[in-house]
Amino acid sequence: MADAARSLVCVNRRAPHGSIIAQEALEVVLLGAAFEQRVSLLFMDDGVYQLKRGQDTASLGVKDFARAFRALDLYDLERIALSRRCLEARGLNEDDLLIAVQLLDDAQIAALLDGADVVLSF
Amino acid sequence: MATLHTVNRSPHAAPALVSCLRMALPGHALVLLEDGVYAAVAADAGSAQLRDAQPGVAVYALGADLAARGIAADTLLPGVEVVDYESFVDLACRYDKVQAWI
Numbered sequence: 776m777a778d779a780a781r782s783l784v785c786v787n788r789r790a791p792h793g794s795i796i797a798q799e800a801l802e803v804v805l806l807g808a809a810f811e812q813r814v815s816l817l818f819m820d821d822g823v824y825q826l827k828r829g830q831d832t833a834s835l836g837v838k839d840f841a842r843a844f845r846a847l848d849l850y851d852l853e854r855i856a857l858s859r860r861c862l863e864a865r866g867l868n869e870d871d872l873l874i875a876v877q878l879l880d881d882a883q884i885a886a887l888l889d890g891a892d893v894v895l896s897f
Numbered sequence: 898m899a900t901l902h903t904v905n906r907s908p909h910a911a912p913a914l915v916s917c918l919r920m921a922l923p924g925h926a927l928v929l930l931e932d933g934v935y936a937a938v939a940a941d942a943g944s945a946q947l948r949d950a951q952p953g954v955a956v957y958a959l960g961a962d963l964a965a966r967g968i969a970a971d972t973l974l975p976g977v978e979v980v981d982y983e984s985f986v987d988l989a990c991r992y993d994k995v996q997a998w999i
Contacts, residue, residue: 790907792965793932821907824935829967834960864909866940866972 782813782853784891787822791841792832797825798840800897805843808850816847817887818876819858822897823865826857826872844874858884899924901992905931905999908943913998915946923953926992928985929977930959934968937977944974959985 785804791797807814818826825841832839847855859878862868869878879887888894902921906913914936921927927950929937936943937958947956957980958973970979980988989995 790910790932790935790966792962793905793907821909821932821935824907824966827967829969830965831967832965835962835965837965864942865935866938866942 780811780813781892782815782890783807783893783895784815784817784888785895785897786888787816787818787825787897788820789825789897790821791825791830792835792837796897797822798838800895801840801843803895803897804847804852805850808852813853814850815853815887815891816855817858817884818856819861819884823857823861823867826874826876827867828871828873841873847874854887856884856887898993899926901925901988901995902927903995903997904929904933904936905997907932908936908941908946914943917996917998918946918950918954921951921954923951925951925953926955926957926988928957928959928980928988930962930985934958934962934966937963937973938968939972939974947974947977957985957988 785800787800789796804816830841855876856879857876902917904914904917908914936947956977958977960979960981
């Protein structure tokens with residue numbers, strides 16, 4: 776495994792603007808992908824709010840980092856996955872999301888995490 | 898004393914709203930701000946906590962925090978009033994004290 780790119784799963788479980796954590800996670804993902812690691816992004820729990828459409832942070836005076844999710848296409852990520860259960864619990868569906876994701880059930884998420892060389896939690 | 902409560906935590910991530918509503922009495926008011934505003938979204942399971950709120954407790958949500966999270970005013974629970982920062986300050990002055998459920 777020493778030479779091969781390692782598989783990295785970044786688990787995003789925090790809402791976007793209440794803390795800096797979501798923004799930091801995205802930076803790590805972009806960095807990891809730039810270094811040719813096999814990076815996957817997983818959104819669950821309040822992390823699914825990060826991908827909600829229509830976020831306008833102008834009146835908060837903070838960076839609208841959700842825009843950067845649209846640039847993820849350029850980074851050749853392994854997969855962008857999101858918990859279907861957590862999405863539905865928040866009254867949201869695929870049409871509410873900024874970018875295309877794979878909706879996974881709990882068993883699929885468990886398998887994704889189980890298969891990762893490294894799990895980074897945010 | 899008439900208290901203005903504030904909740905800034907997501908209803909899915911912390912028990913702040915549940916604890917607040919347990920202690921809020923008629924005549925008190927609640928301002929949802931930061932991640933607390935998710936509790937005001939009618940379709941969000943987190944809003945179940947608010948539905949059980951004490952009648953007589955006025956509920957407000959901070960507009961700037963709704964906008965930052967992509968939440969439209971017409972998706973909120975009926976009865977939740979959207980306020981701007983100035984109105985928030987007015988509320989804080991109008992009530993005897995502010996209790997933050999951080």
